[in-house]
Amino acid sequence: MIKIVGIDPGLAATGIGVVRGVDSKVNSYSYGGIYTSNKMSLPDRLDQIFSKLMKVIDTEKPDVMVVEDIFSMDKYPKSGITLGKVTGVILLAGCKKGLPVIEIPVREAKQVITGNGKATKMQLEIAVRNLLNQSKAIRPFHASDALGLALIGLYRYKTLF
Numbered sequence: 001m002i003k004i005v006g007i008d009p010g011l012a013a014t015g016i017g018v019v020r021g022v023d024s025k026v027n028s029y030s031y032g033g034i035y036t037s038n039k040m041s042l043p044d045r046l047d048q049i050f051s052k053l054m055k056v057i058d059t060e061k062p063d064v065m066v067v068e069d070i071f072s073m074d075k076y077p078k079s080g081i082t083l084g085k086v087t088g089v090i091l092l093a094g095c096k097k098g099l100p101v102i103e104i105p106v107r108e109a110k111q112v113i114t115g116n117g118k119a120t121k122m123q124l125e126i127a128v129r130n131l132l133n134q135s136k137a138i139r140p141f142h143a144s145d146a147l148g149l150a151l152i153g154l155y156r157y158k159t160l161f
Helices: 042-060 077-096 106-114 121-131 141-160
Strands: 002-008 013-022 025-035 064-068 101-104
Touching (some): 002 141, 013 042, 013 141, 064 077, 064 141, 077 101, 101 106, 101 141, 106 121, 106 141, 121 141
Antiparallel strands (some): 002 013, 013 025
């Protein structure tokens, strides 16, 4: 059985999804998030994300980490820089724990999960829910995004390793 952790980076909310299974069959899954307050300094927020992710990795003991690759919108270049900092501490956590880390661009993830690289967060969440045979909505969207990344890691595991 393979265990994959998917991470959707975010400064306020980092989504985490864990799937356990073989090939394309999911045996179990879990999800959640790491949250930081905008009242904290950026270094403290990054430290909180790093520390909590290290605990998740220690608890879950995944075989692979799949992280959404960063992107930057022309309208908000500063957001892209901040997201890069968050992604940096996530990649560092994976490295410190000796995990293989795969980065997947958001459009590719949407394409694989929904068949549409421009799918909305709602469309992605519905597709992830359907793949997991879950009727209840997966919230927050960061968690469903992370589960989608973990599913891709599970589907591709044999071709990557």
